[in-house]
Amino acid sequence: MSQELLDLARVEAGQMPIHPADVDLKALLEQELEIVRPRADQRGLELKLETPPGLRAIRADPERLHQIVDNLLDNAVKYASEGTPVEVAVHNALMRGEISVANGVEHDAPDPERMFERFYRGDPSRSASAAGVGLGLSISRELAAALGGKLWAELDGSKLRLRLTLPAGL
Ligand SMILES: Nc1ncnc2c1ncn2[C@@H]1O[C@H](COP(=O)(O)OP(=O)(O)OP(=O)(O)O)[C@@H](O)[C@H]1O
Numbered sequence: 716m717s718q719e720l721l722d723l724a725r726v727e728a729g730q731m732p733i734h735p736a737d738v739d740l741k742a743l744l745e746q747e748l749e750i751v752r753p754r755a756d757q758r759g760l761e762l763k764l765e766t767p768p769g770l771r772a773i774r775a776d777p778e779r780l781h782q783i784v785d786n787l788l789d790n791a792v793k794y795a796s797e798g799t800p801v802e803v804a805v806h807n808a809l810m811r812g813e814i815s816v817a818n819g820v821e822h823d824a825p826d827p828e829r830m831f832e833r834f835y836r837g838d839p840s841r842s843a844s845a846a847g848v849g850l851g852l853s854i855s856r857e858l859a860a861a862l863g864g865k866l867w868a869e870l871d872g873s874k875l876r877l878r879l880t881l882p883a884g885l
């Protein structure tokens with residue numbers, strides 16, 4: 716946890732070094748999904764990736780972006796309701812790109828605003844089994860802002876969707 720708190724303090728102080736580059740989101744997400752696939756398989760969760768034809772690059776620090784996406788996918792695979800798919804999608808917008816990660820939250824939907832608070836844990840009954848401390852999303856939101864982007868959540872019935880927008884590539 717100390718590394719995470721240190722990260723949080725550094726981003727907040729504007730002291731997180733950012734090295735922007737053009738990033739191919741399709742390639743990045745394919746790699747990230749392979750990392751979580753064994754854990755998704757263990758929980759019987761199907762991983763889906765949807766990318767539009769002619770997807771443009773976005774501008775981001777690849778290492779920081781990895782940190783955000785890793786947090787989002789880790790959460791999805793950890794907290795998705797049994798048997799719901801984890802749906803990852805990428806979209807182009809005029810001046811930005813968007814990644815969304817959605818999963819089912821059948822019995823215990825978290826609060827889509829409060830989940831970005833430090834140390835917020837949705838369902839206390841799972842605290843013992845899932846090892847998180849509740850910092851992943853607060854760090855991810857700060858990192859997204861440091862990259863000139865935005866991270867938020869939307870709850871649509873029993874589906875939770877995390878949305879990340881980032882500036883378009885050069
Ligand atoms: N994809 C998701 N589906 C359902 N609930 C989620 C999802 N992502 C986050 N949550 C809820 O929001 C809480 C906060 O998430 P966050 O990533 O900040 O912390 P954590 O996963 O508990 O711990 P850490 O990321 O620090 O290891 C989680 O404990 C969980 O209750």
Ligand SMILES: [Mg+2]
Pocket residue numbers: 786789790847850851852
């Ligand atoms: Mg987490």
